[in-house]
Amino acid sequence: MPDSAVIATSSNTNRSLPVLGVSHLDKNFSMGERATQALHDVNLSINKGEFVCLIGASGCGKSTLLRILAGFETASSGVVNMYGMPITGPGPERGMVFQDFALFPWLSVRENIAFGPHQRSLPKAKLDKISGYYMDMVGLTKFADFYPGQLSGGMKQRVAIARVLANDCEVLLMDEPFGALDALTREKLQQDLLEIWERTKLTIFVTHAVEEAVLLSDRVVVMTAGPGQIEEDVKLTLDRPRDIVGVEFNHVRRDITRMLSSHVSMKAAT
Amino acid sequence: MSATAPHWRSVLTAAALPLILIAGWHAGVRITGTRLIPVPWDVGLMLYDFAFGGIYDDTYSKTLHVHLWKSFTRVYAGFFAAALVGIPLGLLIGRITSIREFVDPTLQLLRPVPVTAWLPLSMIFFGIGPNAAIFLVFLGAFYPIVFNTTFGVRSVDARLFEAAAMLGCKGPSLFRQVVLPASLPAILNGLRLGHGFAWILIVVGEMTGVQQGLGATIMDARMLSRSELVIAGMVVIGIAGFATDRVLVMLNNRLLQWSPQHRA
Numbered sequence: 018m019p020d021s022a023v024i025a026t027s028s029n030t031n032r033s034l035p036v037l038g039v040s041h042l043d044k045n046f047s048m049g050e051r052a053t054q055a056l057h058d059v060n061l062s063i064n065k066g067e068f069v070c071l072i073g074a075s076g077c078g079k080s081t082l083l084r085i086l087a088g089f090e091t092a093s094s095g096v097v098n099m100y101g102m103p104i105t106g107p108g109p110e111r112g113m114v115f116q117d118f119a120l121f122p123w124l125s126v127r128e129n130i131a132f133g134p135h136q137r138s139l140p141k142a143k144l145d146k147i148s149g150y151y152m153d154m155v156g157l158t159k160f161a162d163f164y165p166g167q168l169s170g171g172m173k174q175r176v177a178i179a180r181v182l183a184n185d186c187e188v189l190l191m192d193e194p195f196g197a198l199d200a201l202t203r204e205k206l207q208q209d210l211l212e213i214w215e216r217t218k219l220t221i222f223v224t225h226a227v228e229e230a231v232l233l234s235d236r237v238v239v240m241t242a243g244p245g246q247i248e249e250d251v252k253l254t255l256d257r258p259r260d261i262v263g264v265e266f267n268h269v270r271r272d273i274t275r276m277l278s279s280h281v282s283m284k285a286a287t
Numbered sequence: 288m289s290a291t292a293p294h295w296r297s298v299l300t301a302a303a304l305p306l307i308l309i310a311g312w313h314a315g316v317r318i319t320g321t322r323l324i325p326v327p328w329d330v331g332l333m334l335y336d337f338a339f340g341g342i343y344d345d346t347y348s349k350t351l352h353v354h355l356w357k358s359f360t361r362v363y364a365g366f367f368a369a370a371l372v373g374i375p376l377g378l379l380i381g382r383i384t385s386i387r388e389f390v391d392p393t394l395q396l397l398r399p400v401p402v403t404a405w406l407p408l409s410m411i412f413f414g415i416g417p418n419a420a421i422f423l424v425f426l427g428a429f430y431p432i433v434f435n436t437t438f439g440v441r442s443v444d445a446r447l448f449e450a451a452a453m454l455g456c457k458g459p460s461l462f463r464q465v466v467l468p469a470s471l472p473a474i475l476n477g478l479r480l481g482h483g484f485a486w487i488l489i490v491v492g493e494m495t496g497v498q499q500g501l502g503a504t505i506m507d508a509r510m511l512s513r514s515e516l517v518i519a520g521m522v523v524i525g526i527a528g529f530a531t532d533r534v535l536v537m538l539n540n541r542l543l544q545w546s547p548q549h550r551a
Contacts (some may be wrong), residue, residue: 110452112453119447119449123468124545132454210407
């Protein structure tokens with residue numbers, strides 16, 4: 018890490034607490050007269066440096082949970098904390114990577130990455146140093162002056178990741194970050210993400226498909242819909258790097274797929 | 288896309304229709320034998336005399352630059368005033384619900400009133416002279432600018448606001464760093480439309496009793512039954528509007544380099 022990007026965190030946070038703590042979280046959406054419960058009694062605690070994947074059928078509320086952690090939505094009831102401090106809105110320490118990238122199309126790659134640090138009115142030399150460091154990390158130095166419109170989907174996603182890293186995020190929140198990418202690009206980015214995780218020791222919380230979850234994470238959290246609840250919380254002890262055609266890998270994958278589908282069929286039967 | 292000099296073929300293609308229309312005009316006048324409409328050649332002579340003199344040597348000879356300049360100042364006084372009011376107002380209406388609820392219904396109510404209908408009131412407000420003309424040009428340019436800006440702000444992807452908030456950008460700097468650039472394509476589109484209306488309205492604007500200006504010249508020429516001067520004035524307004532629009536398109540392409548699909 019360059020010295021300029023050292024994280025400035027308030028001293029009153031207790032590092033021994035979980036990075037993210039969720040307890041008895043409920044979320045209701047009201048659409049006209051009809052109210053739907055998106056999340057019910059969600060309890061979760063994520064430790065520093067963990068790589069957690071959240072899986073579940075569409076509509077199970079996993080994106081909503083992620084958006085509440087990011088601070089874009091508020092809880093209807095319950096507690097959502099970061100290091101024991103309540104999350105009240107979006108903040109640089111929780112970097113969100115959107116499926117559709119949400120880059121600023123009028124800014125170059127360099128300017129997009131420097132956007133967060135720029136908000137803190139750092140001098141230009143420092144901004145260049147930070148953006149240079151992270152462009153290098155995601156392999157986009159040659160594209161510094163390109164606009165997002167000139168980049169491929171995979172490159173845009175790298176910019177989105179670099180943009181939150183450059184802003185000293187401690188938690189990387191990713192909502193199906195590779196969903197819009199082709200298979201080859203996805204594979205490459207998964208490897209890159211693992212590399213970044215190993216280098217930065219960030220906490221990463223991603224919503225994913227099963228195979229990706231088993232490939233990437235330490236922990237797989239399985240959610241079910243109607244209302245969204247956490248059904249299973251599985252610790253993965255597979256060695257890294259993982260072999261996606263290995264026996265063990267497929268064993269774990271089958272188990273998790275079974276968990277997911279049994280809940281789906283149980284819901285369908287009732 | 289290539290922003291280089293237009294290819295000779297596309298220039299020829301673009302010039303073909305005007306030439307055909309001029310030929311048709313000439314033939315039409317000759318065949319019907321009308322004396323109310325001059326042939327293109329006479330308009331050409333008039334234009335030459337209007338610009339350089341030496342043919343008719345009357346009050347209008349060699350006065351084009353005076354009229355063009357007068358009209359130019361009125362068009363741009365009205366246009367810039369419209370941009371100065373319309374863009375900030377559009378940003379506020381688009382972004383702040385209470386302002387939208389307060390202002391937008393009134394604007395929607397005023398919008399259908401034709402600018403020409405404002406002419407009598409504008410002469411009462413501003414008296415006989417250029418200010419009434421500027422006000423009419425302002426009105427014509429204002430609506431497309433304010434409504435396009437509002438539309439641009441309202442169609443900004445909500446994710447961009449979330450991304451900005453997450454990266455620590457909020458309050459007034461959100462306006463400058465996100466709202467304004469994100470709605471720039473729509474704002475520029477509104478400016479271009481408003482600019483077109485400004486030139487369109489200069490003739491009506493100069494019906495407010497001003498002595499000089501292209502619109503005033505056309506109105507005077509009509510009284511004097513000099514239709515070749517009427518048409519010469521029309522041609523000058525057309526060319527001035529076209530040339531200045533090209534400048535706006537260049538500005539547009541320069542500011543929107545990041546967005547290939549928004550280039551005109």
